Amino acid sequence: MSRRQLDRSGAEGRDHGLSTDDTGCGVLHVDMDAFFASVSLVDRPDLHGRPVIVGGEGRAVVLSATYEARRFGVHSAMPMSRARRLCPQAVVVPPEHARYAQVSHRIMDIFRSVTPLVEPLSLDEAFLDVTGARRRLGTPAAVARLIRRSIAERERITCSVGVAATKFLAKLASGRAKPDGLLVVPRDEALAFLHPLPVGALWGVGERTEAVLLRYGLRTVADIAHTPRDTLRRMLGDAVGAGLYELAWGKDSRPVVPEHVEKSVGAEETFDHDVDDPEVVFRELLRLSERVAARMRRSGVVGRTVVVKVRFADFTTITRSRTLGERTDVARTVYAAARGLVEALGLDRARLRLVGVRVEGLDDVGSSHHQLALGERPQGWREAEQAVDRASARFGAGSVLPASLVDPADDPTGPGG
Amino acid sequence: MTVKFRVERDTLADAVTWVARALPNRPPVPVLAGLLIEADDNGTLHLSGFDYEVSAKVEVNAEVSDPGTALVSGRLLAEICRSLPGKPVDVVTDGTKVALTCGASRFTLLTMPVDEYPTLPAMPENTGMVAGDVLTEAVGQVTVAASRDETLPILTGVRLEIEGDTLTLMATDRYRLAMRTLTWRPSSPGASSIALVRARTLAEVAKALGSADEVSLALSTGGATELIGFTANGRRTTSLLVDGDYPKVRALFPESLLTHAVVETQSLIEAVRRVALVAERNTPVRLTFTDGLITLEAGQGEDAQASEAVESSLVGDELSIAFNPQYLLDGLGALSLPFTRLSFTQATKPAVITGQASADAEDDDDTYRYLIMPVRLAG
Numbered sequence: 001m002s003r004r005q006l007d008r009s010g011a012e013g014r015d016h017g018l019s020t021d022d023t024g025c026g027v028l029h030v031d032m033d034a035f036f037a038s039v040s041l042v043d044r045p046d047l048h049g050r051p052v053i054v055g056g057e058g059r060a061v062v063l064s065a066t067y068e069a070r071r072f073g074v075h076s077a078m079p080m081s082r083a084r085r086l087c088p089q090a091v092v093v094p095p096e097h098a099r100y101a102q103v104s105h106r107i108m109d110i111f112r113s114v115t116p117l118v119e120p121l122s123l124d125e126a127f128l129d130v131t132g133a134r135r136r137l138g139t140p141a142a143v144a145r146l147i148r149r150s151i152a153e154r155e156r157i158t159c160s161v162g163v164a165a166t167k168f169l170a171k172l173a174s175g176r177a178k179p180d181g182l183l184v185v186p187r188d189e190a191l192a193f194l195h196p197l198p199v200g201a202l203w204g205v206g207e208r209t210e211a212v213l214l215r216y217g218l219r220t221v222a223d224i225a226h227t228p229r230d231t232l233r234r235m236l237g238d239a240v241g242a243g244l245y246e247l248a249w250g251k252d253s254r255p256v257v258p259e260h261v262e263k264s265v266g267a268e269e270t271f272d273h274d275v276d277d278p279e280v281v282f283r284e285l286l287r288l289s290e291r292v293a294a295r296m297r298r299s300g301v302v303g304r305t306v307v308v309k310v311r312f313a314d315f316t317t318i319t320r321s322r323t324l325g326e327r328t329d330v331a332r333t334v335y336a337a338a339r340g341l342v343e344a345l346g347l348d349r350a351r352l353r354l355v356g357v358r359v360e361g362l363d364d365v366g367s368s369h370h371q372l373a374l375g376e377r378p379q380g381w382r383e384a385e386q387a388v389d390r391a392s393a394r395f396g397a398g399s400v401l402p403a404s405l406v407d408p409a410d411d412p413t414g415p416g417g
Numbered sequence: 418m419t420v421k422f423r424v425e426r427d428t429l430a431d432a433v434t435w436v437a438r439a440l441p442n443r444p445p446v447p448v449l450a451g452l453l454i455e456a457d458d459n460g461t462l463h464l465s466g467f468d469y470e471v472s473a474k475v476e477v478n479a480e481v482s483d484p485g486t487a488l489v490s491g492r493l494l495a496e497i498c499r500s501l502p503g504k505p506v507d508v509v510t511d512g513t514k515v516a517l518t519c520g521a522s523r524f525t526l527l528t529m530p531v532d533e534y535p536t537l538p539a540m541p542e543n544t545g546m547v548a549g550d551v552l553t554e555a556v557g558q559v560t561v562a563a564s565r566d567e568t569l570p571i572l573t574g575v576r577l578e579i580e581g582d583t584l585t586l587m588a589t590d591r592y593r594l595a596m597r598t599l600t601w602r603p604s605s606p607g608a609s610s611i612a613l614v615r616a617r618t619l620a621e622v623a624k625a626l627g628s629a630d631e632v633s634l635a636l637s638t639g640g641a642t643e644l645i646g647f648t649a650n651g652r653r654t655t656s657l658l659v660d661g662d663y664p665k666v667r668a669l670f671p672e673s674l675l676t677h678a679v680v681e682t683q684s685l686i687e688a689v690r691r692v693a694l695v696a697e698r699n700t701p702v703r704l705t706f707t708d709g710l711i712t713l714e715a716g717q718g719e720d721a722q723a724s725e726a727v728e729s730s731l732v733g734d735e736l737s738i739a740f741n742p743q744y745l746l747d748g749l750g751a752l753s754l755p756f757t758r759l760s761f762t763q764a765t766k767p768a769v770i771t772g773q774a775s776a777d778a779e780d781d782d783d784t785y786r787y788l789i790m791p792v793r794l795a796g
Contacts, residue, residue, distance in 0.1 A: 248437060250740065365795055366795050367717060367795065368795045369701055369739065369792050369794050369795060370792065370793045371592055371701075371702065371741055371790065371792050371793075372592075372765060372790045372791060372792065372793055373591045373592055373790060374589065374591055374593075374594060374788065374790050375667075375669060376671050376790070
C-alpha cells in the first residue's frame with residue numbers, strides 16, 4: 001500500500017531495463033497489493049474491477065483502496081470524506097480487522113515455510129532472507145515466484161516482491177514492481193537502478209528533508225551520491241547526512257531480523273463527530289487504555305512512558321507524554337496518566353477530532369518490578385485485569401468492561417455477556 | 418517619626434538570616450517580601466517575617482535611641498547583613514528610606530508601608546517542653562519518610578500525637594513509615610492532642626531551635642485557626658497546621674514478626690550504597706537472608722550487576738526480599754544505634770527496621786521504628 005504509486009510494471013519488471021541476474025540478492029521484500037481491499041474483495045467477485053475503498057463510517061480515514069480507486073487519487077490515510085469526493089462512484093466497504101489478521105497470519109506462515117528469517121513490518125509486508133533456501137527451493141527470484149504463486153493460490157490475492165542484496169533496495173524494488181509484480185535488482189546494476197530515482201525514494205527522506213535537499217539542488221539519488229559526505233552532514237545533521245550518503249551508494253548493512261521488536265504499543269480513535277464533552281473524551285481514553293494494556297499483557301511487555309495524542313477539529317495535532325515511576329501493563333495506571341495529561345492541556349471544551357494513547361519505553365515483563373505501597377493488597381488491579389484477559393479469551397473481547405464503558409442501550413455482545 | 422538603633426553585626430546578621438528564611442519566594446502581596454523591624458524602648462529589637470502560613474519572630478538586644486517600626490525588603494537586608502564588616506551597625510529611618518551604616522559602608526533602603534503589613538498570629542499557650550537535641554534527632558528521623566509530592570498535602574506532613582508525657586512523631590509517603598516516640602514535659606499531665614505539621618517547616622524549626630536546651634511547643638487546635646508554635650532562645654515561629662484526616666498508620670505495623678536479622682548498621686549502609694550504584698533509578702536491591710550472612714544484589718539481565726555479602730545473624734526462616742535502595746538507606750541512616758534489626762513476615766509484606774545497642778542484645782530499641790514496603794519482582 002505504498003503511497004508512491006507508480007506505473008504498472010510488467011510482471012517480471014523488465015520495463016526497468018534491468019537484467020534478471022539474482023546472484024547474491026538474498027533479501028526479499030514482499031508487500032501485499034492493496035491488502036485490506038483485496039481481502040475484502042475475495043468473496044465479492046461482483047466488485048472486481050470497480051473502485052473500492054475500505055474505511056469506517058462517517059469520518060474515519062481510508063484504510064485501503066483498490067487500484068481502480070487509486071487512479072482517482074484516493075490513497076490510504078486520506079479522510080473518507082475527501083476520498084468520496086475524489087471518487088464518488090467508489091464502493092465503500094467496512095473494515096474486517098479480524099479477517100485481515102487471519103489472512104496475514106497465514107501469509108506469514110507461508111513466508112516461514114520458506115525461511116526462518118522473516119521480519120514482518122506490518123500485517124501485509126515483510127522482509128525475508130532467503131540466502132539459505134537456495135539449495136532447497138532455488139534462487140531468490142525462484143523463491144519469490146513461489147511465494148507469489150502460493151499466496152495467489154491459497155488466498156486469491158496478489159502481492160509484489162522486490163529481490164535485492166539489501167533490505168533498502170528490496171523495498172524500493174517491490175514498490176517499483178507494484179501491483180502484482182516481481183523485480184530483481186541485480187548486484188551490478190544496483191546503482192544504475194538507484195541513482196536516477198528522486199531523493200524522496202531514499203529511506204528516511206520525508207517532506208522536510210526532501211525540502212532541504214531540493215533547496216540545495218539535489219533532486220536525484222545520484223546528486224546525493226556525488227555530494228561530499230561532510231556537506232550532507234552539515235546540511236542535515238551528522239546521522240541523517242551520513243546515513244543518506246551510504247544509502248545513495250546502495251549500502252545498507254541492516255540484517256533481516258526475525259520477530260520485529262515493537263517499540264511502542266498504541267491505539268487511537270477518530271470520533272464520529274468532533275467532541276467537546278470531556279466525559280466522552282475521558283471515556284474514549286479509558287477504552288483505548290484498556291485496549292493498549294491488554295495488548296501489552298498479551299505480548300508480555302511493560303512500558304514506562306504514556307503518550308497521548310490529541311487532534312483538534314482543525315487537524316492541529318499535539319502529543320504529550322508522562323514517564324511513570326515504574327513500568328506498567330495495567331490499564332488503570334495507563335488511563336490515570338493519559339487522563340492527567342489531557343486534563344493538563346486545559347482543553348476548555350475545544351473540539352477534538354481524534355484521541356490516541358500509546359505506551360513507550362517497553363521492556364520484557366520478566367524484568368519488571370513494582371514498589372508495593374503500605375496497605376496495598378498483593379492482589380491488585382493487575383490481577384483483576386488479567387482475569388478480564390482470561391474472560392475475553394474465552395467469551396470474546398468486551399465480555400468484561402469497565403462499567404463506564406458499558407453502553408446501557410446496548411446489550412453486551414458475546415455469549416458470555 | 419524616625420527610628421534609630423545600634424546593634425552588633427553578628428547579632429543582626431544571625432537574626433535577619435533566620436527571619437528571611439521564612440519569607441516567601443513569590444510573595445502573594447508585596448509587603449510580605451518585607452522584614453518587619455520593631456525597636457522598643459526596653460532596648461529590644463523585634464524582627465519578623467510572615468507568609469500567611471509560617472511566621473518567624475526573633476528578639477535581640479540593641480541600643481535603641483528612637484523606638485519605632487520599619488518595613489524593608491528582607492532578602493536585600495539579609496544579603497547586606499551577611500556582607501557587612503564586623504563592626505556595630507547603625508540604623509536610622511529618614512522619611513521613606515532607611516540608612517544603614519557599618520564602619521565605612523553605607524546603604525540606603527526603601528521602606529514599605531508598615532500599616533499594610535498583616536498582624537502576625539498570636540503564639541498559642543505553651544503545651545509542653547522538649548529537649549532541643551531530642552527534638553532535632555526525632556524530626557530528622559521521621560521527615561525522611563514524609564512525602565514530597567505536593568498533590569497529597571496530608572502526606573507532606575509529620576503527625577504529632579501527644580498523650581501525657583509521650584510525644585509521638587510519624588510520617589509516611591505510602592511506601593515507608595517512620596515513627597518516633599519520645600518523653601517530654603507537658604504543661605498539664607493529662608495532655609492529649611494531635612497535630613499535622615508540614616515536614617519542611619518542622620525540619621526548619623529543628624535546625625533553627627535545636628541548639629537550645631529546651632524548646633517550648635504550643636498548640637491551638639479545635640479553634641478557628643489551628644496553629645502550632647515553637648519558642649526557644651528568643652526565637653519563635655508559628656505555622657498553620659495541615660488540614661485533613663491522617664491515615665490510620667499505626668495499624669500498618671505487623672502484629673507478629675516471624676523472622677529477624679541483626680547486622681552492624683554502618684556495614685549494611687555501605688554495602689547497600691555500593692550495590693545500589695548499578696541500580697538504575699527506581700530499580701530495587703535484593704537482599705537474601707541466610708544464617709550468618711545477608712547477600713545483597715542489584716542489576717539483572719544485560720544490565721550492570723553488583724553483589725556483596727554482609728555478616729549478620731538470623732532468627733527464623735531464610736528469606737529473599739527486594740527494596741528501593743534509597744528507602745532502605747533512609748531508614749538505616751535514621752537509626753541512632755550501632756546495630757540494626759530487620760524484621761519480616763514475608764517477601765511481599767512490610768519489614769520493620771529498628772536499632773539495637775549490641776549484636777546480641779535481647780531487645781531492640783522500639784522508640785524508633787521504620788516500616789518499609791518491599792518491591793515485588795516479576796515472576
